[in-house]
Structures are given as C-alpha cells and as structure tokens.
Amino acid sequence: MHTRRLVKRSILGSRVYAPSPTGDGAPVTGVVQAVKQENRDASAAGPRRSVYTVLMQDGSLKEFTEEEIAAGSNHTATKGPLKSSLKQSSSNGVSDGHKLDGGSRSPEAVDEQRPVDGKRVSRDPDTRSVSLLEQKRKVVSSSIDVPHARRSEEEVDMDKVTAAMVLTSLSTSPLVRSPPVKVSEGLSGSWKDNGSAGPFTPSSNSSSGGYWSWSAPSDQSNPSTPSPPLSADSFKPFRVPGVGGVGSNPTGAEDPSLDEQDGSSLLFDEPIPRKRKNSMKVMFKCLWKNCGKVLSTTAGIQRHIRTIHLGRNCDSDCSDGEEDFYYTEIKLNTDSVADGLSSLSPVSSSVLSPPPPPPSPLPPLSHQPDSHRSPHPSDSKEPHASGTTPLSRSAPSALYLIHADHAYQATAPVSIPSSSSNSSSTSFTPSNSSSFSISWQSPPVTFTGNTVSPTQTQGFGEQRSQTIAVLSSPPRATTALSRKVRGEGKKCRKVYGMENRDMWCTACRWKKACQRFTD
DNA sequence: CCTGCCGGGAT
DNA sequence: ATCCCGGCAGG
Numbered sequence: 001m002h003t004r005r006l007v008k009r010s011i012l013g014s015r016v017y018a019p020s021p022t023g024d025g026a027p028v029t030g031v032v033q034a035v036k037q038e039n040r041d042a043s044a045a046g047p048r049r050s051v052y053t054v055l056m057q058d059g060s061l062k063e064f065t066e067e068e069i070a071a072g073s074n075h076t077a078t079k080g081p082l083k084s085s086l087k088q089s090s091s092n093g094v095s096d097g098h099k100l101d102g103g104s105r106s107p108e109a110v111d112e113q114r115p116v117d118g119k120r121v122s123r124d125p126d127t128r129s130v131s132l133l134e135q136k137r138k139v140v141s142s143s144i145d146v147p148h149a150r151r152s153e154e155e156v157d158m159d160k161v162t163a164a165m166v167l168t169s170l171s172t173s174p175l176v177r178s179p180p181v182k183v184s185e186g187l188s189g190s191w192k193d194n195g196s197a198g199p200f201t202p203s204s205n206s207s208s209g210g211y212w213s214w215s216a217p218s219d220q221s222n223p224s225t226p227s228p229p230l231s232a233d234s235f236k237p238f239r240v241p242g243v244g245g246v247g248s249n250p251t252g253a254e255d256p257s258l259d260e261q262d263g264s265s266l267l268f269d270e271p272i273p274r275k276r277k278n279s280m281k282v283m284f285k286c287l288w289k290n291c292g293k294v295l296s297t298t299a300g301i302q303r304h305i306r307t308i309h310l311g312r313n314c315d316s317d318c319s320d321g322e323e324d325f326y327y328t329e330i331k332l333n334t335d336s337v338a339d340g341l342s343s344l345s346p347v348s349s350s351v352l353s354p355p356p357p358p359p360s361p362l363p364p365l366s367h368q369p370d371s372h373r374s375p376h377p378s379d380s381k382e383p384h385a386s387g388t389t390p391l392s393r394s395a396p397s398a399l400y401l402i403h404a405d406h407a408y409q410a411t412a413p414v415s416i417p418s419s420s421s422n423s424s425s426t427s428f429t430p431s432n433s434s435s436f437s438i439s440w441q442s443p444p445v446t447f448t449g450n451t452v453s454p455t456q457t458q459g460f461g462e463q464r465s466q467t468i469a470v471l472s473s474p475p476r477a478t479t480a481l482s483r484k485v486r487g488e489g490k491k492c493r494k495v496y497g498m499e500n501r502d503m504w505c506t507a508c509r510w511k512k513a514c515q516r517f518t519d
Numbered sequence: 520c521c522t523g524c525c526g527g528g529a530t
Numbered sequence: 531a532t533c534c535c536g537g538c539a540g541g
Contacts, residue, residue, distance in 0.1 A: 486523055486540050493522075510533060513524055 033061065283330045294330070301327045321495075321503075324516055489517050 034053040053063050284301035286293040288309045295301040305323040306312045491514040492504035501509060505516040 491523065506533090507524085511524060511535065 284327045285330050286327050288326050298327075325505075491517050 033055045053061055055061055283294050283296055284298055286295075286301060286305060286309075288305065291309070293301070293304055295304060302323040305326045309326060310322065492508035495517065496503040505514060507513055507515045
C-alpha cells in the first residue's frame with residue numbers, strides 16, 4: 001500500500017543483508033549507517049545508484065551498492081531488502097521496521113538497532129523495552145507537534161540515547177522491583193483518566209474486600225513493558241476534569257497546586273518536558289465500615305457511597321453532600337505504590353527496604369526524585385512540622401498519605417510500612433527509633449520506621465521529609481504546633497452558611513476544627 | 520473586620 | 531460524652 005512511500009524514506013538504521021566481506025558467500029547483516037547518491041546529477045529518468053555505508057556485525061563499516069545488498073538477501077520480496085526492511089529514520093518508521101522484522105526475519109533480527117551510537121546494544125530485556133518505549137514515544141510526539149521530518153538524525157538518536165539512559169536507570173533503580181506499574185507515571189495518569197471517564201466505574205461490589213480495587217488498564221499495554229511516559233502536556237488535561245468536574249470537592253483547591261508544580265525536567269537534557277514528576281497519586285477511599293473501596297475520583301467515590309451505602313439512586317444533583325463524610329482522600333506515592341500495595345503490613349518493612357548498597361553515596365540520579373510536592377501551605381496539614389524535620393529520619397519509601405478529610409469517620413488504624421534508605425536533614429540525630437505511634441487528627445496512625453544511615457541526599461530526602469512531615473506530627477514538636485494552622489479551604493460555615501447550621505459537621509458546630517473540609 | 524478553632528465551661 | 535462559647539490568632 002504505502003510501499004512507494006516507504007522507498008522514499010531514509011533507510012538509515014535499517015538492517016540489511018549484505019554479502020559477506022570475506023567473500024564466503026554467507027550473507028551477513030548490518031545496519032545502514034549512511035547513504036549517498038552516486039550520481040547526483042541523475043535526471044528524473046535515470047535510476048540513481050545509492051551507496052550504503054553499512055555497519056557490519058563485527059563492527060566494521062562497509063560500503064555496498066544497492067544491488068549488492070539486495071543480492072545478499074534471499075528472502076525478501078522482489079523489490080529488494082531495502083524496501084522491505086526499511087526503517088524510516090524518524091518517528092513512526094521505527095515501529096514499522098519493528099513489525100516487519102518480527103514478521104519475517106530471524107529472531108535476532110528483531111532486536112532493534114541503535115544506528116548512531118555505533119555500538120549495538122546487546123539484546124537484553126532492558127534494551128528491548130527501551131526500544132519499545134522509544135517507539136511509542138516517537139509515535140506520540142509525532143502525533144502532536146514535533147515536526148519529525150525535519151529532525152536530524154543526530155537529534156533523533158540523542159533522544160533515543162537519553163531515553164535509553166533514563167529507562168535503564170529506571171529499571172535498575174532499587175525501587176523498581178515489583179510490578180512494572182510503578183515505573184510509569186503515565187500509567188498512573190491513566191488511572192486518573194479511567195477513573196473519570198473510562199471503564200473504571202465504581203462497581204457495586206467491593207469484592208476485593210480490601211483496599212485497592214482499581215482495575216488498572218494494563219491489559220492494553222504489555223505488562224512486562226514499561227509504558228511510555230506521557231508527556232506533561234498530554235498528561236495534564238487528564239487530571240483536571242477528573243477532579244475539577246466535581247463541584248465542591250475538597251481537593252479542588254489542591255490539585256491546581258499540584259499542577260502548578262512544574263516538573264522541571266530532570267531527565268538530563270530531554271528536549272521535551274516529558275514526564276511529570278508528580279509521583280503523588282490521589283485516591284479516594286470509602287470509609288464505610290468493611291468497605292474500604294478505593295476510587296480515583298471524587299465523583300466515583302461519591303457515587304459509590306451514594307448508591308451503595310446511602311442507598312440513593314438519584315444522580316449527583318440530588319446529593320446533599322453527605323457522601324463527603326464517608327470517604328477520605330489518600331495520597332499515594334506512586335514511586336512506591338506497588339510496595340505499598342504488595343505489603344500493607346508493617347512487618348515487611350525490612351524486606352522492603354531498598355537494596356542499594358551503602359557504599360554508594362548517591363543513588364541512581366535518574367531515579368526521579370519525586371520532588372514536586374509543594375511547600376504550599378494549603379497543601380500540607382502541618383506546616384510547622386514541615387519546617388522542623390525531626391521525623392525525617394524515618395522517611396518511608398512506601399509512602400501513602402492519608403489526607404483525612406473526614407478523619408473522624410476513619411475506622412482502622414493505618415499503618416505505614418516504612419523503609420528508608422536515606423534521609424536528608426542534618427538537624428536530627430540518628431537514633432534507632434523503630435516504631436512509634438502518633439495521633440494526628442483522630443485516627444491513630446501507627447508508624448513503623450527503619451532508621452538507616454543518615455546519608456544526605458539532597459532533593460530526595462528533602463522531599464521525603466516534607467512528605468512525612470505532612471503525615472505526622474512528632475510528639476515532641478507539640479509546642480510548635482500548639483495551634484493548628486488556619487485552614488484555607490471552605491468550611492462548613494462558609495459552605496452551608498449560618499442558616500444551615502445543622503448541616504455543618506459537628507466540629508464546626510462546636511467551633512472546633514472542621515473535619516469535613518480539611519485542607 | 521471575618522473566620523477558624525483552641526481552651527475550657529456547662530450540662 | 532456532648533454541646534456550647536469566649537477569645538485568640540491568621541488573614
């Protein structure tokens with residue numbers, strides 16, 4: 001169908017068969033590195049001869065004419081190998097090439113070539129997935145605005161290289177040991193997406209009986225392959241409708257701030273701000289007894305509560321806001337979501353603790369420091385604590401935060417398995433604290449932490465400490481947080497007005513700290 | 520000023 | 531325990 005067009009494309013990077021340089025007749029494979037026209041003055045009539053510089057398997061460079069290469073192959077169609085194995089140099093061509101390879105060539109031909117860095121990367125799984133990732137990414141970017149046709153080969157390959165580096169380091173980073181889900185934030189993005197619009201509807205059965213009953217859309221992406229990171233711009237819109245759509249939901253004020261957090265691109269010199277570093281995922285958990293359903297949108301959880309627990313069938317428009325009482329907001333650190341999921345029990349904290357050997361002072365840099373958590377006052381529950389970091393030593397890596405909107409409804413104690421590899425602040429003295437209990441708002445939170453060496457890692461630990469500060473208030477800091485900081489968000493009084501005082505939460509009625517609209 | 524909410528009193 | 535409110539403090 002498009003064969004004609006394919007021919008026109010550059011074949012750089014294509015795998016071709018060529019006559020063996022030793023002349024023994026056995027065809028060898030190589031990768032086209034360059035092509036030049038032999039007779040540049042060729043008129044439209046005359047066939048032009050091209051000379052291809054091919055990187056052979058043994059690393060040597062050879063030049064072949066088109067005919068030579070064609071002759072070297074005996075299992076391609078009439079038009080010659082170049083045409084069938086063409087890999088268009090940029091963007092979508094990559095996937096095309098891959099498809100073809102997979103179809104007709106020997107298994108080893110499947111592994112992708114990286115044309116410019118010259119050396120072939122061996123076919124280890126990582127490399128493979130890197131290729132896939134690149135491919136997908138290319139597709140994405142080409143479908144957006146990148147004028148792919150104009151990109152030079154070097155640019156393209158720089159992208160590949162950087163992507164490879166990023167992915168490689170991701171896949172080797174200590175945290176990435178369990179499900180591949182957490183590697184990709186893109187996926188977390190799609191949770192959101194699905195939550196608001198997709199198949200991810202709050203079903204009536206809370207069969208899982210447990211906490212995490214989302215259905216990840218992993219069926220469409222190869223589970224063993226990290227899905228491509230969505231570019232920040234494509235990711236952003238997903239969040240907004242999910243949360244913003246619901247009128248007076250408690251997170252309304254918060255998510256914007258998250259969005260503001262510009263992922264100042266730390267992916268080396270990535271040209272595009274590729275991936276929001278936002279590793280915080282907000283979920284909403286039903287607090288109804290024995291339910292514990294977790295959904296990703298307020299709308300979803302509200303509907304769940306309304307229909308399942310409150311037994312109302314009407315739509316959200318006849319809601320009186322009562323659902324708000326029965327769910328809470330949970331922040332998940334998607335970096336470690338899987339850890340948190342796989343082991344909610346504190347027991348395994350030691351098992352969980354990341355393997356990175358102490359000797360290496362700095363962790364793989366590319367492992368995204370999930371900074372981005374804003375110091376925005378409205379975002380943190382205990383700003384005092386965020387200033388003082390007495391707790392930072394026990395910064396958990398498997399970290400999920402209870403945002404506790406309606407804490408007084410909370411039921412079970414929440415235990416946070418913690419395994420920390422580093423901590424930031426110099427202000428504390430490393431002690432051997434292992435477990436303590438803190439009471440913050442109403443629900444008791446049991447926190448078990450492992451103290452590890454106080455190696456300082458800037459961005460990382462800082463962020464962690466901040467996050468943990470949000471989570472808990474250390475017993476000793478009581479003087480500092482004598483008074484809870486004034487809430488920014490709407491409170492019952494504002495929302496319902498004096499005339500509807502009976503709709504306020506009890507705390508508000510009693511002039512206590514509002515428990516419905518915490519912020 | 521308004522508003523959130525702590526401390527403490529009344530029941 | 532529940533309810534209420536004076537008064538402080540942040541905005």
